[in-house]
Amino acid sequence: MCMLDLFKPYRIGELEIRNRFMRSATTSAYSDEMGVIKPEIIKIYANLAKGGIGLIIKGHLFITDSGKAHNGMAGISHEYHVPKLRELTDAVHANNGIIFAQLNHGGINASLGERKGPSEYITNNISARKMSVPEIWEVIEEFGNAAQRCMDANFDGIQIHAAHGYLLSSFLSSLVNQREDEWNGDLRSRMKIIEEVYDEVRGKIGYQIPLSIKLNCDDFSPTGFTIDDACKVSEFIALRGIDLIEISGGGIGSIADLRTRSKHHDPEYKELPFAGHCEKIRTVTKPKTLALVNGFKSLKTMQKVIDYGLCDIISLSRPLIKEPDLIERLKNGQKEARCIRCDACRSLFGKEILRCLIDAPT
C-alpha cells in the first residue's frame, strides 16, 4: 500500500489547502455580550495559521440572536459582527492560512436565547417549544444572510453545523422531531431543513466558494439518529454538491454505552470512536472530501486512516488548543499530540480565553 504524504497540499474542489490537516470548529467562548470577537481570539487564529494547519474552521457563529448557544459565543447575525471577523480572516490570510466560518443555531440547546426546536421537548434540563412553519423558513433565510455576511468578512468557505444536537441536528432526530407535517415523517422529510439550508446558503455564496457540513455519524441515543441515517444524509448532501463533509458524533439522548455501535474492530483505530462509522459513510460519499474528527492523537493512526482511505482530512480540536503548532511539530518528528483530552479547557467557557490548563511540557 502506498503511503500518502499528509504534509503535501490537498485539493477540496478548486481550493488547495497546504496539507491534510484541519482545525475542527472550536469556540473560544470569549466574545463580548453582543457576540463581537475580542483581540485575544484573533491572536488564537493567527497562531493556528502560523502553526501550519491546512484548513481552519472558526468556532461556531450564531446566525440569529435567539440561536446563541452559550456565553461568549461569537455571532454573525448583524453587520456589526463583520469588521472584527474581517480582522480575524486577515490575520489568518497574512499567515498563509485558509479559514471557513461555521454557522449555527442553538435550537433546543440555545442556553441564552429562547429554546425552540422541531417539537416541544421537555426534560429535567431542557424546556423547548415547537417552532412554527414560518419560523422554520425564517431560520433558513437567516442561514443564508449569515453566509452572505461571512463573505463580506472574507471567509474562504462556510461550514453548516448540523451535528451535536443543535437545531439542524435535532430536526434529523426522530427522538426530538415529532412533527406531523412535511418536516417529519421519514428521514427524507427530517432532512428537508438540511436541503433548504444548503440551497439557501449556496444561493448566496455560489459554487466557487467551498461549502462544508458537520454531521453526526450517530446521536448514540436508543431511538434517534443512527449510522444508517447518517449514511443516507451524507449520500444525499454529497449528491447535492457539498464540497466537504466532516464526521462527528453525539447528540440529544446520547448514552455512553451506545458509543460502541459501529465501532471499528481494528485495534490501530482504538483512539477513534467514529472510525467504523466513517468507513461506512465513505462508501456512499466518495469521491467527496471526507474529514473525520474526535480522538486523533498519534501520527501513526493519522497516516493509517488516510492510507486506507477512511477519510481524506484529519480534523483536530483539543490537540490544537494545547499545541497550535502541532502540524509543524508532527512534520518535524514529534510522534503524537500532547493533549490528554481532559476537557479542562471547557471549564473556561464564557469566563477566560480558551487555553490548555494542563501544565505538561509542550
Ligand SMILES: Cc1cc2nc3c(=O)[nH]c(=O)nc-3n(C[C@H](O)[C@H](O)[C@H](O)COP(=O)(O)O)c2cc1C
Ligand atoms: C473548547 C471546545 C470548543 C468547541 N467548539 C465547537 C464549535 O464551535 N463547533 C463544533 O462543531 N464543535 C466544537 N467543539 C467540538 C470539536 O470540534 C470536536 O468535534 C471535538 O472536540 C472532538 O475532537 P478532538 O478529539 O480533536 O478534540 C468544541 C470542542 C471543544 C473542546
